Amino acid sequence: xxxxxxxxxxxxxxxxxxxxxxxxxxxxxxxxxxxxxxxxxxxxxxxxxxxxxxxxxxxxxxxxxxxxxxxxxxxxxxxxxxxxxxxxxxxxxxxxxxxxxxxxxxxxxxxxxxxxxxxxxxxxxxxxxxxxxxxxxxxxxxxxxxxxxxxxxxxxxxxxxxxxxxxxxxxxxxxxxxxxxxxxxxxxxxxxxxxxxxxxxxxxxxxxxxxxxxxxxxxxxxxxxxxxxxxxxxxxxxxxxxxxxxxxxxxxxxxxxxxxxxxxxxxxxxxxxxxxxxxx
Amino acid sequence: xxxxxxxxxxxxxxxxxxxxxxxxxxxxxxxxxxxxxxxxxxxxxxxxxxxxxxxxxxxxxxxxxxxxxxxxxxxxxxxxxxxxxxxxxxxxxxxxxxxxxxxxxxxxxxxxxxxxxxxxxxxxxxxxxxxxxxxxxxxxxxxxxxxxxxxxxxxxxxxxxxxxxxxxxxxxxxxxxxxxxxxxxxxxxxxxxxxxxxxxxxxxxxxxxxxxxxxxxxxxxxxxxxxxxxxxxxxxxxxxxxxxxxxxxxxxxxxxxxxxxxxxxxxxxxxxxxxxxxxxxxxxxxxxxxxxxxxxxxxxxxxxxxxxxxxxxxxxxxxxxxxxxxxxxxxxxxxxxxxxxxxxxxxxxxxxxxxxxxxxxxxxxxxxxxxxxxxxxxxxxxxxxxxxxxxxxxxxxxxxxxxxxxxxxxxxxxxxxxxxxxxxxxxxxxxxxxxxxxxxxxxxxxxxxxxxxxxxxxxxxxxxxxxxxxxxxxxxxxxxxxxxxxxxxxxxxxxxxxxxxxxxxxxxxxxxxxxxxxxxxxxxxxxxxxxxxxxxxxxxxxxxxxxxxxxxxxxxxxxxxxxxxxxxxxxxxxxxxxxxxxxxxxxxxxxxxxxxxxxxxxxxxxxxxxxxxxxxxxxxxxxxxxxxxxxxxxxxxxxxxxxxxxxxxxxxxxxxxxxxxxxxxxxxxxxxxxxxxxxxxxxxxxxxxxxxxxxxxxxxxxxxxxxx
Numbered sequence: 001x002x003x004x005x006x007x008x009x010x011x012x013x014x015x016x017x018x019x020x021x022x023x024x025x026x027x028x029x030x031x032x033x034x035x036x037x038x039x040x041x042x043x044x045x046x047x048x049x050x051x052x053x054x055x056x057x058x059x060x061x062x063x064x065x066x067x068x069x070x071x072x073x074x075x076x077x078x079x080x081x082x083x084x085x086x087x088x089x090x091x092x093x094x095x096x097x098x099x100x101x102x103x104x105x106x107x108x109x110x111x112x113x114x115x116x117x118x119x120x121x122x123x124x125x126x127x128x129x130x131x132x133x134x135x136x137x138x139x140x141x142x143x144x145x146x147x148x149x150x151x152x153x154x155x156x157x158x159x160x161x162x163x164x165x166x167x168x169x170x171x172x173x174x175x176x177x178x179x180x181x182x183x184x185x186x187x188x189x190x191x192x193x194x195x196x197x198x199x200x201x202x203x204x205x206x207x208x209x210x211x212x213x214x215x216x217x218x219x220x221x222x223x224x225x226x227x228x229x230x231x232x233x234x235x236x237x238x239x240x241x242x243x244x245x246x247x248x249x250x251x252x253x254x255x256x257x258x259x260x261x262x263x264x265x266x267x268x269x270x271x272x273x274x275x276x277x278x279x280x
Numbered sequence: 281x282x283x284x285x286x287x288x289x290x291x292x293x294x295x296x297x298x299x300x301x302x303x304x305x306x307x308x309x310x311x312x313x314x315x316x317x318x319x320x321x322x323x324x325x326x327x328x329x330x331x332x333x334x335x336x337x338x339x340x341x342x343x344x345x346x347x348x349x350x351x352x353x354x355x356x357x358x359x360x361x362x363x364x365x366x367x368x369x370x371x372x373x374x375x376x377x378x379x380x381x382x383x384x385x386x387x388x389x390x391x392x393x394x395x396x397x398x399x400x401x402x403x404x405x406x407x408x409x410x411x412x413x414x415x416x417x418x419x420x421x422x423x424x425x426x427x428x429x430x431x432x433x434x435x436x437x438x439x440x441x442x443x444x445x446x447x448x449x450x451x452x453x454x455x456x457x458x459x460x461x462x463x464x465x466x467x468x469x470x471x472x473x474x475x476x477x478x479x480x481x482x483x484x485x486x487x488x489x490x491x492x493x494x495x496x497x498x499x500x501x502x503x504x505x506x507x508x509x510x511x512x513x514x515x516x517x518x519x520x521x522x523x524x525x526x527x528x529x530x531x532x533x534x535x536x537x538x539x540x541x542x543x544x545x546x547x548x549x550x551x552x553x554x555x556x557x558x559x560x561x562x563x564x565x566x567x568x569x570x571x572x573x574x575x576x577x578x579x580x581x582x583x584x585x586x587x588x589x590x591x592x593x594x595x596x597x598x599x600x601x602x603x604x605x606x607x608x609x610x611x612x613x614x615x616x617x618x619x620x621x622x623x624x625x626x627x628x629x630x631x632x633x634x635x636x637x638x639x640x641x642x643x644x645x646x647x648x649x650x651x652x653x654x655x656x657x658x659x660x661x662x663x664x665x666x667x668x669x670x671x672x673x674x675x676x677x678x679x680x681x682x683x684x685x686x687x688x689x690x691x692x693x694x695x696x697x698x699x700x701x702x703x704x705x706x707x708x709x710x711x712x713x714x715x716x717x718x719x720x721x722x723x724x725x726x727x728x729x730x731x732x733x734x735x736x737x738x739x740x741x742x743x744x745x746x747x748x749x750x751x752x753x754x755x756x757x758x759x760x761x762x763x764x765x766x767x768x769x770x771x772x773x774x775x776x777x778x779x780x781x782x783x784x785x786x787x788x789x790x791x792x793x794x795x796x797x798x799x800x801x802x803x804x805x806x807x808x809x810x811x812x813x814x815x816x817x818x819x820x821x822x823x824x825x826x827x828x829x830x831x832x833x834x835x836x837x838x839x840x841x842x843x844x845x846x847x848x849x850x851x852x853x854x855x856x857x858x859x860x861x862x863x864x865x866x867x868x869x870x871x872x873x874x875x876x877x878x879x880x881x882x883x884x885x886x887x888x889x890x891x892x893x894x895x896x897x898x899x900x901x902x903x904x905x906x907x908x909x910x911x912x913x914x915x916x917x918x919x920x921x922x923x924x925x926x927x928x929x930x931x932x933x934x935x936x937x938x939x940x941x942x943x944x945x946x947x948x949x950x951x952x953x954x955x956x957x958x959x960x961x962x963x964x965x966x967x968x969x970x971x972x973x974x975x976x977x978x979x980x981x982x983x984x985x986x987x988x
Contacts, residue, residue, distance in 0.1 A: 026928075030924045030928075033924075034921065034922045034923070034924045034927065035921070037921065038910065038911060038919070039921070042911060042919070043909065044909060047906050047907075047908075047909045048851070078331075078332075078665065078669060079332075083661065083663070085659070085663055086663065100659065106918075107918060108918055109502065109503055111918045112410060112411070112501075112918055113411055113412060113413070113501065113502070114408065114411055115403060115407060115408060115411040115413035115414045115417070116399075116402040116403060116405075116406040116407065116408065116411075117406050117408050118402075118406075120919075121911055121918055121919065123909035123910060123911060124909070133399070133402055133406060134395075134396065134399070135394055135395070135396050135397075135399045135400070135402050135403065136325075136394050136395020136396040136399075137390070137393070137394055137395070137413055138335045138336065138393075138395065139411070139412070139413050139498070141332065141335045142335065142336065142498075142499075142502050142504065142654070143501075143502045143503065145503040145504070145657070145658045145659065146658070146659050147332070147333065147657050147658075147659045147660070147661035149332075150332050151325070151332055151335060151395065152324070152395070153324055153325045153326035153328075153330070153331065154323055154324040154325075154326030154327075155323075155324060177324045177395070178324055178325065178394075178395025178396040179395060179396060180395075193851060193852065194852075195852055209852065210850065210851070210852055210853075211850070211851050211852075213876070213877045213878060213906050213907070214850045214851055214876055214877075214878065214880070215874040215875045215876040216848070216850040216851075216852075216853065216855040216874075216876070217852075218850070218852040218853030222853060222854075223853070224850060224852070224853030224854050224855040224856070225855070226855060226874055228874060228875050229874075239659075240658060243503050243658075245503070
């Protein structure tokens with residue numbers, strides 16, 4: 001066939017037509033093929049959006065929250081679902097304590113990366129971990145920038161109390177070897193209208209917990225405050241906002257503390273041990 | 281039969297005592313690795329050196345390494361085939377073999393790394409196409425299938441040739457003749473074979489690139505210093521091809537020595553492949569500089585610790601050794617032996633030593649990519665944990681399994697080299713005889729490669745991936761309907777504009793919109809909230825509720841100037857609003873401007889004083905309907921169902937690959953080729969005596985190899 005300009009233009013037009021046709025067919029069929037239906041397990045029992053506010057100015061690093069969490073969920077040794085870090089922002093700034101539960105991100109990297117949907121987002125904002133489904137690939141651990149996930153490397157030690165109940169994602173035990181675990185905001189407590197174990201235990205009242213739709217958060221001392229007010233007036237921040245994970249845990253800055261800072265605390269403890277040593 | 285072909289056949293026909301010793305040695309290592317794995321299965325991954333902080337180690341290193349090595353076959357074979365490079369023929373089979381066997385070892389490394397290998401099938405039952413792990417499953421399995429076909433299809437003529445070798449055991453001849461699927465070497469069959477091979481070669485190249493890209497995405501799709509890098513895809517692809525080429529050179533050298541293939545694998549091949557290896561080493565050097573200089577120059581907060589550890593800290597020795605082995609030394613060595621004339625005589629040892637260094641260095645490089653990054657997370661979780669929980673030291677189990685992986689690779693390679701001729705007999709002969717393929721008649725080449733039926737595999741793959749999800753899907757729950765409430769204290773909703781006027785009466789309306797810098801991007805992934813997605817949302821007033829309480833005495837007269845305390849009962853506590861005084865008319869008003877939804881009991885308390893007794897009022901105040909529970913539309917990425925924008929490219933790409941495989945192998949080789957032996961050449965049969973009468977070079981190998 002002769003090489004003509006008309007022929008080439010027609011060839012290009014046919015190609016464009018084909019691309020457009022495929023595009024139209026695709027857009028028409030995509031909603032049928034990929035039905036964006038919310039799976040039933042993602043629907044939370046209530047219509048809430050849980051948030052946690054941690055007042056770093058009140059945290060004295062006693063780690064009662066960790067102990068309460070461990071006791072409530074029978075957390076295996078070497079795991080801390082809420083971990084209290086001792087943190088310093090820069091060389092000049094004094095250190096402070098930072099309790100780190102799971103951030104229950106609204107854009108959770110772990111959920112994005114899970115190959116089997118063993119971790120998923122619920123409509124109340126909780127990132128649930130389903131250890132009946134987890135294959136132990138630990139991609140979520142690699143994904144989580146908050147190091148909030150732990151793995152059962154060996155068979156966790158069991159107690160009779162732990163084994164007495166069948167496994168449920170809402171309390172996440174009995175623990176199984178080869179699966180990933182993390183803080184889940186105690187959905188079992190929330191169902192019963194109680195605070196999560198860590199918030200209920202905190203003697204300093206540093207951990208506030210509540211429903212964002214109620215615009216109220218409550219701490220273990222029974223103090224209820226308006227969430228938007230303390231978030232605003234307290235200049236709250238979320239950990240690593242720059243990563244875009246949109247956590248559900250807000251922190252109030254560790255300013256004007258009324259308890260010894262980590263350094264001082266260590267000194268006091270050292271002094272106590274010295275005293276004890278001298279006494280003996 | 282030429283002497284060199286007889287020599288080549290000896291590798292298939294004869295076994296020496298050395299072969300048995302070697303195989304026995306490898307089997308011992310494999311069994312030891314198996315013991316280690318059983319140990320790991322029984323006790324869990326606690327027997328490895330991995331812990332919560334460094335949760336991936338040698339296994340993932342091995343996975344990336346072997347997938348990288350597997351790129352040899354693609355490059356040498358497919359690229360050289362597509363560009364019709366003549367010297368490739370003796371080495372294509374070795375290269376393709378490396379690809380298949382490295383994939384057979386690399387893929388299972390991920391399963392060994394899994395905490396619950398017994399739940400493997402969940403990947404298919406519940407697989408989410410949004411996860412990089414599933415991309416890898418899809419990519420590696422497609423690639424393995426393609427490589428097996430690409431290894432097998434060019435071998436068909438050789439298999440037909442081996443099927444009539446009387447010196448072989450009968451089971452082997454039966455195996456070969458089954459695998460040869462009726463190949464008799466007619467021109468039509470040859471045309472189909474060439475077509476299938478070139479078709480596969482074209483499709484294998486993008487597939488190989490995609491596979492190592494998705495391997496790199498396992499790392500690059502995370503928020504981790506050192507992995508959070510846009511260069512990772514090409515960086516891994518180049519690294520993979522580089523180590524793969526080194527693998528080919530090294531195996532070429534070993535096979536040449538073991539099987540005395542000096543007639544086939546000449547210095548030319550080491551020279552040409554050495555030049556390729558040199559080119560890749562320089563490209564890899566370039567990528568390394570890009571990767572580490574961009575991070576090391578800026579020393580950005582989270583990456584600073586990692587860079588410090590790599591350049592001068594904990595991992596510095598390993599880092600510089602890996603870089604030297606992987607890039608610096610081989611590049612320098614190859615420039616010397618390939619580029620400087622007086623050292624040309626060292627070409628073979630120089631290139632082979634370089635490739636050996638590259639293989640070891642590539643492994644160390646993978647380790648350097650995986651482990652130090654995990655050691656340096658944003659939030660190091662190692663506080664108050666024992667030392668071994670934050671530092672990674674591979675245990676004997678991991679080393680044993682790694683050793684077994686290498687031994688397994690060597691064992692498969694050894695056995696396959698015994699089972700199949702490791703140098704393509706028909707291609708090397710063809711190259712020697714300079715038979716032009718273009719002489720073949722054109723009429724047997726189908727003009728249209730696509731058929732309507734080829735859409736089915738794409739749909740099948742899509743259906744498989746979607747199957748698991750459709751089962752547990754259900755509709756969202758209905759939002760709670762606001763119920764009318766009994767009012768004992770008056771309350772009303774104040775419009776937003778009025779509310780803001782009431783709240784800030786003194787402040788005049790600013791002439792210019794307030795400028796503010798937002799250090800966040802608002803609500804992109806937030807759950808459904810009354811949020812228009814703009815960052816200005818927080819400047820807009822929200823509707824308010826005015827609660828008015830009237831305090832009267834028993835006679836009904838208003839009591840003025842008394843404090844009234846307001847509080848609301850929330851789900852977990854009681855929110856105190858503070859107190860307001862009653863005015864002259866006995867009314868106290870509280871305007872609540874909180875962002876609250878739903879109905880809450882508001883309590884108004886008068887605590888009483890000397891004159892008046894305490895009183896309490898309860899009223900249910902409706903703050904407006906709660907938003908319906910839902911996961912964000914825009915954030916479908918995070919939801920458990922398939923997302924078209926992510927699923928489509930993967931399904932389309934790998935679906936196209938499967939279509940290509942089905943066409944090249946299923947249609948061209950299995951289906952179309954059947955018809956030709958008798959139609960074109962009724963005399964030709966499987967008996968060598970009948971075939972040996974035919975003189976044509978196109979007639980396959982029966983004619984040229986008289987049986988004893």
